[in-house]
Each structure stands twice: as structure tokens, then as C-alpha cells.
Amino acid sequence: MEQRALILRSVRYLESDRVVTFFSRDEGLITGFARGAAGMASRFGASLEPLTLALVMGRHHLEGTLYRIHKAAILDTFALLKSDLGRFYWAGAAVRFLLGMLPPNFPEPLVFDLAVRYLESLADPEDSPAVAWVRFATSSLALLGYQILSGTCSLCREKPWDDSFRYHPQDGRLLCSACHDSPDIRAESFVTVDRWTLEYLHGIERDGEKVFLNSPLVERSITFLDHVLAYRIDGWKSIDSLPVTLS
């Protein structure tokens, strides 16, 4: 079977083979074995480099065995993002996101489309990587079942008087300060986030193709998403810690 796939990770195995983890639009996250793909000069090997959009042909030979990649052809190498170190770091964040969030062998075609769209943005000098990241991460989280809410407190249904919420990364609850300060709740680990950041994330998820340039909100969104992802992904390296511009 032939499938569109984003190559996420590629590790040399013995002399001439590779173990490749890729995100297939049709089959989700797959780890496969590519015989003879380790040679740097081979076209097969080049099409299995990380951050390549490829057409991958292969299959599981037996139920439960490693996927065998027979052939691969390059569809897009996102050349510009690989020549710009900052944009390369941004792309790496999406790779870690996908490796950390996607369940294996489960199709997530809309997340796939968002990931390709994100890499296309990074390869376009007109697009802001920071805004593209917020759009990709927020919308992908929503599709994977972790939609970030906005508006009112999950308990009392009021708008918070101080415009500040406590967000619980495990179940997505949003509490106002008053509800958060009740004795049985205070011990849990909530992330503090202001109302405008949540509204910004909500807007970018709902209406992602509009340009949402607002530096303070983009920065606050990135910090907030780092907290959410640190909760979901072991060893998440926060965007804050990377040598990139946040706006």
C-alpha cells in the first residue's frame, strides 16, 4: 500500500538499513524497517530523512511484525526550514509533539494535515513560526481530545472577576480563583492562565487560517502550551528554552 507520510525519526541499523518512524495519513504513527536505506547517496535513504513528506510503500508482512518499507519517494523536503536554524528548531518541536502525543497505528488524518500545514508555514518566510506553532499545537490537541476551553469557570459557571483562570492539564477543567481556593482543590496542580490567552487559543483553533499577530498573546500562549505539553509528554523541552524568537 502507498501512503503519504511525514518522516519523524530515522536511525541507522547495522551497515545498510534504517529503522524509520513516520506519521502516515492513513495509518497513523508507524515504525518501519527499511532495508538498504542507510547509504547517504541512495534516493531511498534521502526520502526517509526526518522532516520529509514522502510517499511510502510497504506493509506489515505478518500480523504484529515490524512494518517493512519497500520504497519511498520524496513529495516535499521543506527546504527553506532546513536552511534556517531557528525554523529547524520549530520543526523539531512538532516532531517531539507527534512522537509524544500520537498513539501508535491509529489514523489521525486531520492532525496529519495540520502537521504538513505547519511545516509548509515554516518553509514560508512570510509566515510567523510562533503563530504557526500555536495554531498547530492548539488545534492538534483539540483533535486528540484535549480541547482548551475558554469563557467560564467549570464549577460555578461564572466569568472570573480577576480575569484569571486555573487550568488543570489532566482533564482540562478551568476554575476561577474562588473555586480554586476551596480546601479540597488547592492541592492539585493547576496552571494559572489569563482569560485573553484562552480566548486567543480558542480563536486560533476555530479560525486557524486568519493571521493572528499579537506578540504578548502569542508568547503567553506558547508558555501556557509548554505547561500543557510538559504534563502530557515525558521530558518535554519547552519552546521557551529553545534559541528561537517567540513572536
Ligand SMILES: [Zn+2]
Ligand atoms: Zn468558579
